[in-house]
Amino acid sequence: MTLGEKLRRTRLERGLTQSQVAGSHMTRNMLSQLENDSASPSVKTLEYLAAVLEVSVGWLLGEEGGAAGGAELADQARRLYQAADSRGCLELLQAHPEAQGEECRLLLIRSALSCGWEDFAAGRTQAAETHGKLAASACKESLYAGPAELASANLLLARCLLQRGGDAEACVQVFQAQCKALGLEEGRHLLLARYHLSRQHTQAAERELWSVSDLSQASKAEYLLLRGKLEVQKERYRDAVLYLRQAEQEPDLPLAQQKEIFALLEQCYREQEDYKQAYAYAARQLALQ
Numbered sequence: 001m002t003l004g005e006k007l008r009r010t011r012l013e014r015g016l017t018q019s020q021v022a023g024s025h026m027t028r029n030m031l032s033q034l035e036n037d038s039a040s041p042s043v044k045t046l047e048y049l050a051a052v053l054e055v056s057v058g059w060l061l062g063e064e065g066g067a068a069g070g071a072e073l074a075d076q077a078r079r080l081y082q083a084a085d086s087r088g089c090l091e092l093l094q095a096h097p098e099a100q101g102e103e104c105r106l107l108l109i110r111s112a113l114s115c116g117w118e119d120f121a122a123g124r125t126q127a128a129e130t131h132g133k134l135a136a137s138a139c140k141e142s143l144y145a146g147p148a149e150l151a152s153a154n155l156l157l158a159r160c161l162l163q164r165g166g167d168a169e170a171c172v173q174v175f176q177a178q179c180k181a182l183g184l185e186e187g188r189h190l191l192l193a194r195y196h197l198s199r200q201h202t203q204a205a206e207r208e209l210w211s212v213s214d215l216s217q218a219s220k221a222e223y224l225l226l227r228g229k230l231e232v233q234k235e236r237y238r239d240a241v242l243y244l245r246q247a248e249q250e251p252d253l254p255l256a257q258q259k260e261i262f263a264l265l266e267q268c269y270r271e272q273e274d275y276k277q278a279y280a281y282a283a284r285q286l287a288l289q
Contacts, residue, residue, distance in 0.1 A: 004037035006060055010053045011035075021052055043106060043146045058103035061144075077107045086114035090131075105142045109135050109149050116156045121254030125163050132156035151175060151184065158191060162198050163256070169195075186212055186219055193226050202233050221250035221257060228264055237268040244268065259288055 001009070011021050022031045025048050033039035034049075041049065050057045058074035073096055080089035090111040093104055116131030136153040139145040154175040172195050179188035189208045196205035209230065215223055224247035231240035244265050247253075253261070262285045269277035 002037050003060060004035045007049060008035040010055060014053060043144050046144055058101060061102035074101060074103045077104055081107050081111060086111040090115055102144055105138055106144060109138045109142065109145050113152050120156060120159060121256055123256045123259060125160050128156060129160040132160060151179060155191060162194055186216060190219060190222055197229050200233060202230060205230055221247050221253055225257060225261055232264055232267060237271045241268050255288060259285060
């Protein structure tokens with residue numbers, strides 16, 4: 001049974017019209033195309049339809065039992081992911097590659113991204129890069145992974161390369177194109193600013209930072225950190241301290257971000273010959289090891 005046939009049959013069994021199922025999420029014409037297998041749903045649409053029809057995404061995607069039982073594997077992985085155990089979910093899926101259907105691939109991608117960003121925040125750059133590569137590779141094999149997942153994977157890879165001083169130009173270019181297509185302008189400008197700063201291109205970095213409008217709370221610490229980094233490169237250490245101390249006050253700072261802020265503040269105070277403060281921030285860096 002095809003995806004379209006399952007959608008139509010389940011809708012009729014529930015006594016629902018196409019308009020009722022489509023709701024405000026899509027047009028009735030789009031749902032008709034999906035039921036006739038003349039169009040493919042996005043990840044969000046698939047999840048929406050599964051919720052409305054009260055079935056699992058795995059069932060819609062037609063996962064059958066395999067060597068480890070595809071449907072059972074999907075159920076176990078889904079429960080782990082919903083319980084915020086991304087590492088457990090990823091380990092389970094990697095242990096049974098032969099039984100993975102489309103829902104399992106999606107869960108693998110999202111779990112890998114979650115683990116990757118968690119590793120990056122904790123300063124585990126190599127592990128983060130491994131997870132980013134896994135997610136990016138799985139995106140290419142998945143029928144339903146969207147551009148947002150691939151953009152997140154490429155952003156993670158670019159950040160890892162920048163963090164360890166590698167040439168991230170290829171990843172940055174790919175990520176920039178994806179962000180333009182998705183309208184993720186804030187993330188694009190911040191990554192490009194960091195990229196230009198890593199190459200001492202202060203004017204280009206400043207243009208990117210000035211291009212950020214309607215700054216979200218989630219990106220505030222990164223923005224302030226980059227403003228401080230820019231001032232350091234201009235050797236305006238007093239101004240840099242103002243930005244960096246604000247960044248330091250932001251809640252829930254990832255470990256990697258804390259280390260970067262403390263290192264820049266140590267440099268700023270040392271350049272201003274305030275050795276007491278410089279020593280204090282050097283000590284705080286050691287405490288994070």
